[in-house]
Amino acid sequence: MAKLMDNILSAYGDYKELEDIRKYVRERAENFGLSESKVNNITLAVDEACSNLIHYNINFDAKKTFNICIVEKTNQFSVVIQDSGKSFNLMRVKCPDMNKYFKEMKHGGLGIHIIKKIVDKIEYIAATSSNKVNTLTLTMLK
Amino acid sequence: MSETKNLNIEIKEEDGISIISIRGFLDANTAPNLEQAVEDIINNNKYKIIVDFSELDYISSAGLGVFMSQIETIRENNGDLKLCRMQSKVYSVFELLGFPMLFDICDEIDQCKKKFENG
Numbered sequence: 001m002a003k004l005m006d007n008i009l010s011a012y013g014d015y016k017e018l019e020d021i022r023k024y025v026r027e028r029a030e031n032f033g034l035s036e037s038k039v040n041n042i043t044l045a046v047d048e049a050c051s052n053l054i055h056y057n058i059n060f061d062a063k064k065t066f067n068i069c070i071v072e073k074t075n076q077f078s079v080v081i082q083d084s085g086k087s088f089n090l091m092r093v094k095c096p097d098m099n100k101y102f103k104e105m106k107h108g109g110l111g112i113h114i115i116k117k118i119v120d121k122i123e124y125i126a127a128t129s130s131n132k133v134n135t136l137t138l139t140m141l142k
Numbered sequence: 143m144s145e146t147k148n149l150n151i152e153i154k155e156e157d158g159i160s161i162i163s164i165r166g167f168l169d170a171n172t173a174p175n176l177e178q179a180v181e182d183i184i185n186n187n188k189y190k191i192i193v194d195f196s197e198l199d200y201i202s203s204a205g206l207g208v209f210m211s212q213i214e215t216i217r218e219n220n221g222d223l224k225l226c227r228m229q230s231k232v233y234s235v236f237e238l239l240g241f242p243m244l245f246d247i248c249d250e251i252d253q254c255k256k257k258f259e260n261g
Contacts, residue, residue: 040234
């Protein structure tokens with residue numbers, strides 16, 4: 001179960017953690033004063049990012065953890081997600097052509113597309129040999 | 143009825159149509175349960191399915207994926223998967239990626255039934 005300590009929510013590599021993550025982000029975004037639709041969007045975007053991270057970066061390893069931290073500035077609300085798994089820069093992923101997607105009845109691979117559509121700003125810093133933490137920051141403007 | 147901590151699934155039959163009512167949260171954790179429920183219906187050679195979303199509070203792309211993964215098989219067998227009674231916050235996720243192009247999304251169950259009657 002995800003644990004909150006010193007403004008950092010620490011979660012395990014298990015989809016069961018998604019509900020606690022959403023609750024935390026939603027509550028903080030509401031308290032910050034984002035509009036209802038922006039609260040829904042940042043909550044969804046973080047869910048999608050964490051689902052991807054649990055699957056691809058840490059490969060469902062329930063012993064591994066990743067951290068979620070909220071940074072609030074005057075008019076922007078950021079969720080910083082850090083992990084020490086495989087680096088994966090979602091900004092390099094091409095969004096699908098949805099007409100083609102539907103025509104070919106594809107499924108899966110829409111999470112990143114959703115994040116890119118609903119978040120105001122995305123930043124990604126991949127782990128390096130000196131800093132072994134990947135950092136994804138999703139920001140909503142007020 | 144199938145229930146996980148966060149998603150409740152109820153299935154009933156009306157007029158030869160399987161109606162799935164879902165309540166709670168449809169995310170990467172719970173989507174496999176709904177996928178299994180839809181597969182079970184299909185495995186019984188039933189291809190007319192309505193999903194009632196009225197008590198669903200949340201959906202992510204994993205939830206959308208459930209419907210995409212089954213629709214081809216269902217339509218190949220002259221059936222359809224029709225969706226209804228979505229809260230606006232759930233509908234907005236479908237709308238975001240253009241899903242209303244592919245699926246009938248109705249306000250009420252009866253409207254879905256009529257669409258089945260009219261072919």
